[in-house]
Amino acid sequence: MPSVRPPSQIRWLALIAFALLVLRLFTNTRYGFHRDELALLDDARELAWGYVAYPPLTPALGRISLELFGESLTGFRLFAALAQSISVVLAGLIARELGGGRGAQIVTGLVAALAPFSMVAGGLMQYVSVDYAWWVLLAWLVLRLGNSGDARWWLAIGAAIGLGMLTKYTMVFCVAGVVAATLATPLRAHLRSQWLWMGVALSLLLFLPNALWQWQHDFISLEFLQSIHARDMRIGRTDGFLLGQLYGNAGLLALPLWLLGLGWLVLSPEGRRYRALAWMYAVPLLLFALAQGRAYYLAPAYPMLVAAGCVAAERWLRARRPLRLWTSRLGAVTLSLWIAAMAVGSGLVGLQLAPVNSTGWRISRAAHDNFAEQIGWQDLVAEVARIYSCLTPEERTRTAIFANNYGEAGAINLYGRQYGLPRAISPVNSYWYRGYGMTSPQTVIVLGDDREGMADTPADCVVVTRIRNRFDVPNEETRDHPEVFLCRNLRMDWAEVWPAMRKFG
Known part of the structure; x- marks a missing residue:
């Protein structure tokens, strides 16, 4: 992988992330606490190294929110909103690591900000909201490792994995993708590096307190997960896992973009240099499908594919410079309309804007029941x-x-x-x-x-x-x-x- 990267568009990415955060601060008070948040509030008041339903990091963040803002709805959801805004910046930086210029980085940030799952997750303080950011961070860290060749990045990777495991146990599926990417790409040269094993040790050390809690409580969370999975299968929540990947996570309008990105990573000579990301997508996809997981479990894997798609599209356009003058205005209008359509669609589904029982409310209700449960x-x-x-x-x-x-x-x-x-x-x-x-x-x-x-x-x-x-x-x-x-x-x-x-x- 090359070490030379295009200039960072961090200011634009930060502006997009900040705008998304401000939007959240003004819309996250429309209804009320979700049933999951009500339980999380109680767990935040009873801090421990583990809980039946989830690891301890999200309740710990909830406790910080309670100490800072009391029982404010907006304050309690701040970390969820921050996680999505941080993910926007990281997605744009992934595009940069893939060789994307200004356009690719900014469009990636916009598409990541408007993803339906992310839009909903930013409005609810749940472990899935925080888990999303760890997956995106891990993709960026793996790219930084490959681009720089500096094995010390394994420490950061280990820290991200450890904190991710303290957030949601499905991080283990992402870890499986990282392992496969390491073994199947030139990253396997790092198997001889002490930094890789130090990163592994760090991840285990961070996860150790929760592992000990699970041991002391007879691994109750495994029993919980088995019970909830059986219930989900019984009532049909795990049906249509593969079909759900096409529209429910990155959004239907982003489908061509992330499919282009996946194809570029697998088939293009330029993209194959970054095929670690393809492994980080394909392995969790396969494992979740075999385990009959719910469709949204894989949502955090799509920002990196969107970034790859933006970079592939940018390179294709650059290769056709003679058409540039003819298409610049048309392309700008088309891109603006596409982003606007994404904003409207995701806003209707994910933002707490519509009055209860209004047309907008019914549209969001058709997509999910999160608002009704508030x-x-x-x-x-x-x-x-x-x-x-x-x-x-x-x-x-x-x-x-x-x-x-x-x-x-x-x-x-x-x-x-x-x-x-x-x-x-x-x-x-x-x-x-x-x-x-x-x-x-x-x-x-x-x-x-x-x-x-x-x-x-x-x-x-x-x-x-x-x-x-x-x-x-x-x-x-x-x-x-x-x-x-x-x-x-x-x-x-x-x-x-x-x-x-x-x-x-």
């Missing part, structure tokens, strides 16, 4: 508080709120304080480890269940209300389990039954 949590808590307030003061002292999913538990713990509600208890994920409290509840308000599920409860249970929200938005709470139960005269030993209650969600 609606109604305060209404739910207010209704639970109404039921709780109807109990006698004596009964309230021995009453618990039992949540069958983590969104309900997180909502009670976030919004319930203003009503004087006790903290929710839940058998789901890491909530189960926190137990049912110092004393055994004798009365329980039950959320997230149905009559069939409550039929064998050893107590006197009645339906006391149904969950609704002020916008009449159908979501998991209002559609799947809207009934709220009040159970008195519990006839069970909590210490005996709690260990068997654990479940995953």
